[in-house]
Amino acid sequence: MEYRRLGNSGLKVSILSLGSWVTFDTQVDNDMAIECIAAAGDAGCNFFDNAEAYAAGKSEEIMGNAFRELAWPRWSYVLTTKIYWGIHGDVPNMSNTLNRKYLMHAIDGSLERFQDDFVDVLYCHRCDPETPMEEIVHAMSEIISHKKAHYWGTSEWTADEVRSAILIAEKYGLHAPVTEQSQYNLLERRKVEKEFARVTEDYGYGNTIWSPLASGLLTGKYKDGIPEDSRGALSGYEWLQDRLSDDDAIQKVEQLRPISEKLDCSMAQLSLAWATKHEMVSSVITGASKVEQVVQNFEALDVIPLLTDDVMEEIDAAIGK
DSSP, X not given: OOEEEOTTSSOEEESEEEEOTTTBTTTBOHHHHHHHHHHHHHTTOOEEEOOTTGGGGHHHHHHHHHHHHHTOOGGGSEEEEEESSOSSOSOTTSSSOOOHHHHHHHHHHHHHHHTSSOEEEEEESSOOTTSOHHHHHHHHHHHHHTTSEEEEEEESOOXXXXXXXXXXXXXXXXXXXXXXXXXXXXXXXXXXXXXXXHHHHHHOOEEEEBOTTGGGGGGTTTTTSOOTTSGGGSTXXXXXXXXXXXXXXXXXXXXXXXXXXXXXXXXHHHHHHHHHTSTTOSEEEEOOSSHXXXXXXXXXXXXXXXXXXXXXXXXXXXXXX
16 A cells, blocks of 8 residues: 655555445445445555535444444544534534534534544535635634644635635644545546646645545446446435436446456456546545445555556546546
């Protein structure tokens, strides 16, 4: 396993990591979570991602229970979560906001569900245009000063919003955000490669990217429709079905199949390995509903050395980039 610095911080994170979006509680119970996290740890993974909004807090509870059961030393892994959406419904000051009151309640709620004293990285899951940026930065910096988080980051913010937060932190001597969490995969590349290029260059901003398999589309399993046991068939995720049945996208994905066959790897492993190659990517967050999927995903580590410049050009040509 390779470990990269998280942005301009000194924190090192595994280039492949494990997240709980969609899977924990929906597909993964407590026992399976323990097995999946253990399998990721065996592969060298030290970065585990969550969010208060995942399964309305149940995902944090399940992950917290798993770490208690595994009894790993707290220093041995990096625990992250994200706050913004809230879990109490459409209540003033407790949903879709980053005001100071909410942030202080939200971090305490997450820590209670994790059964932990701190998270290593706390992300603002979206930006809040109705809360002054100075209030957001001051509150997030205070959370770090109170030792409830070691670092903070952003998720799906614009580059301008990130730059504004960094400049405010510099102005007042506060803790600045160190990493973004953007969607990035072979089919969705603009934000990481274009929009954030200058922020990364100027500030060494990190990125722990999500959906590296485009919600499973890049595995190639949707070419004949949506399997009953797949993410696209889950209740509550019907919004994914149009994307997963997009004929143009499926056709692009199928152009990758000969490349994966030539490298003797799965299309999922090819796509995960590809995502690690970008210098702006600190960690690639994977997801899995079975231990076998965790093992197969982390075997993408063996594919990374096979992605020479020629192969990367071949992948770009196949996908039409």
